[in-house]
Amino acid sequence: MTATAHVGDPAALTRLLGGPHTRWLVDRVRARIAASSGVASLSGTVRLARPTPEERDAVTLLVGRPRRPGAGLSVDLADVEQILRRGPWPAGLADAVVTLTGPVVDRRAQRAAESDAWAAAQAELASATARWPDLSEWWDAWCAAGNLKRAARAEATRRQRAGAGAGPHRDAPAPPMVAREMVRDVTAVLRVLPTSGEPLAVLARRVLGDAHGLDADRPLGRLAVAVVAAAFLAPGPADASTVEDPVGDGSPSTRETWAAAGVVLSNVASxxxxxxxxxxxxxxxxxxxxxxxxxxxxxxxxxxxxxxxxxxxxxxxxxxxxxxxxxxxxxxxxxxxxxxxxxxxxxxxxxxxxxxxxxxxxxxxxxxxxxxxxxxxxxxxxxxxxxxxxxxxxxxxxxxxxxxxxxxxxxxxxxxxxxxxxxxxxxxxxxxxxxxxxxxxxxxxxxxxxxxxxxxxxxxxxxxxxxxxxxxxxxxxxxxxxxxxxxxxx
Structure with missing residues (x-):
């Protein structure tokens, strides 16, 4: 939520809500705005169990003395809403909090957007699952177990570390975007498989432009092994496979998995x-x-x-x-x-x-x-x-x-x-x-x-x-x- 255009008294608003002794109240309201997708008005009561004398005085200045004095402090948000709208801030409490502390992220919308981004990343394998019908069910279960998210976060961390100290700092891409790139790369690899004894490094250079792109110590390499095993070998239970152990206990090794697709780790390693x-x-x-x-x-x-x-x-x-x-x-x-x-x-x-x-x-x-x-x-x-x-x-x-x-x-x-x-x-x-x-x-x-x-x-x-x-x-x-x-x- 962002602040709206309004006529108000910023100095009075800061005096009532912008000080350190009303910070707890502003934080509680901000949390409610984030949880309720940025509603324009707020209601209900917020409480502070052990207020300081300064915090009591600040609330008294805002809404007057409490009707029932007690050890704790209770503030009715509807009262604050009315006071602000009739006086220094006609746009209301939610807008006042945003004006004082900055835009509030709409968590519900953010979660929905993130979920859509992960779904889009997962869908990048669709062309490959058309070629291997049994791959689709395995892929859905594998992603549902959180493995794609773990792979993408590991790759995002690797990129961040690799870029540290190499020029100006740049924010790493969000994990869902990294996941989408990784799945696209794996799909491109699947598109050219099987090969006739092509070394893995040569395959990686030919398809990805990076001879080390499918190395076993990279998240993309481990992701590729998991998907290739599911495509070319009969997989075990999907939730037994992780990025760290892509095929699962008792299943073929990395060498054996690539070999099933006609790829060798090297001509001297095979x-x-x-x-x-x-x-x-x-x-x-x-x-x-x-x-x-x-x-x-x-x-x-x-x-x-x-x-x-x-x-x-x-x-x-x-x-x-x-x-x-x-x-x-x-x-x-x-x-x-x-x-x-x-x-x-x-x-x-x-x-x-x-x-x-x-x-x-x-x-x-x-x-x-x-x-x-x-x-x-x-x-x-x-x-x-x-x-x-x-x-x-x-x-x-x-x-x-x-x-x-x-x-x-x-x-x-x-x-x-x-x-x-x-x-x-x-x-x-x-x-x-x-x-x-x-x-x-x-x-x-x-x-x-x-x-x-x-x-x-x-x-x-x-x-x-x-x-x-x-x-x-x-x-x-x-x-x-x-x-x-x-x-x-x-």
Whole structure:
């Protein structure tokens, strides 16, 4: 509310209401104006429990002596209204308070405007939710839980700190405006996803003009991870996701989330653990481990040499995405099988079993077991290695944890690389449960198992998690022996 044009006596108004001893009365009236959207007249009583003698004298000067003296002080606002309108201030009490103390913010209108601004920010994702219908419900619940507001306030604080000391001070944009900018940026990112192994920094520079715009230590980066996870992976309960932990406990990591959208954190950060992968040299079995200059200058030959050395030694190797793309990985024969597990323990156990299976014998240069570890949500390096190995027709067989996240991971891999179940059916699950042993209960939202619908049904019925580590020995034995059938086939 602002003061209106009026005819009055400013000196008399200041004498009656503008002094320090009527400040409490003016403050109470100002609060009522703000709460009542700036009404032109005021009524009711305001009270002061322990007035000073000076405060009593000031009220007496304004409205006369109280009818009922007491320890406290009561002022009828209708009386003040009449006195001011008949005397020094015809515009009334509300206008007098505004004249003395400045405009009063209309809190009701302010709240409505702020609510509209937050709704507009939330609506910026509409074009993306049209592409992913399930995203809309998740987004509404995620915003309702206060996560968008937390993200915007964190970003506003970051901008304020980043701008401190950099030239003249400027007020930071209001959080709803910051939120709108952030959601627009995330929508722009979603518009170009998925990519084919594009590094995150390159994506951020291409779409946002800032190579660090999607970094995990920025609120925008964490917001993007939450939205990308909801779009490309089956999300958990929306209120379990926050800006600090965007996907929720037990859900894919930042690396895994971006990988599901074909984005890598970097070509050297995206890695894959594998065992028995052959090199693509002209004579892989006989390639020297340390061919002096030629190998060092040729990434393909270097990768091939390293793979052959590790394969002949029967030990696991970790490849970066650059090494996978170097051309040093040999495609397997059409009749070959690549086994894929979710957890690195299976690779360790298989490597130990393979190494001990021929003590005292010369390692064979010919093809042997090939095992690749997805390490949770498969990275771009995992996906591209599997594509390279199967480019001539070799098959992929997959096993993962028997829990709901494990089923989602399996589905995410199937969307990028076709696979057949490897001891990953309802019969295998029941056999593992019947074998006994400690187990955690299944928790969280259920997931389907399209390769064997009965698997998800059996898991829901038994309610027990069977982690891959529980059957690691059995899986390793089947990889090394070449037998990988399910329980139903044995």
């Amino acid at each position: 890695t894959v653990l594998c065992l028995g992968v052959p090199g693509a040299g002209p004579d892989p079995g006989g390639l020297p481990v340390a061919e002096p200059v030629a190998v060092r200058l040729d990434p393909s030959a270097a990768t091939s040499s390293a793979l052959e050395a590790m394969r002949l030694a029967r030990v696991p190797v970790v490849l970066t995405l650059d090494q996978v793309r170097s051309g040093g990985v040999a495609a397997l024969a059409p009749q070959a099988v690549v086994h894929v597990c979710e957890n690195p323990t299976v690779v360790e156990v298989a490597a130990a079993r393979w190494a001990s299976s021929s003590h005292g014998a010369e390692p064979s240069p010919g093809p042997g077991p090939v095992l690749v570890c997805g390490w949770g949500q498969p990275s771009t390096a995992v996906v591209e290695l599997l594509r390279a190995l199967t480019s001539c027709g070799a098959r992929v067989r997959y096993h993962g944890d028997f829990d709901w996240p494990g089923l989602r991971i399996a589905q995410a891999l199937a969307a990028r690389v076709p696979w057949e179940p490897w001891r990953f059916t309802a019969a295998d699950y029941r056999a593992a449960v019947d074998a006994g042993g400690p187990s955690r209960p299944l928790t969280g939202p259920p997931a389907p198992s399209p390769w064997d619908p009965a698997l998800a049904e059996a898991m829901a019925e038994a309610g027990a998690v069977v982690e891959e580590e529980a059957v690691a020995d059995e899986l390793a034995a089947h990889v090394i022996s070449g037998r990988s059938g399910s329980a139903a086939e044995r």
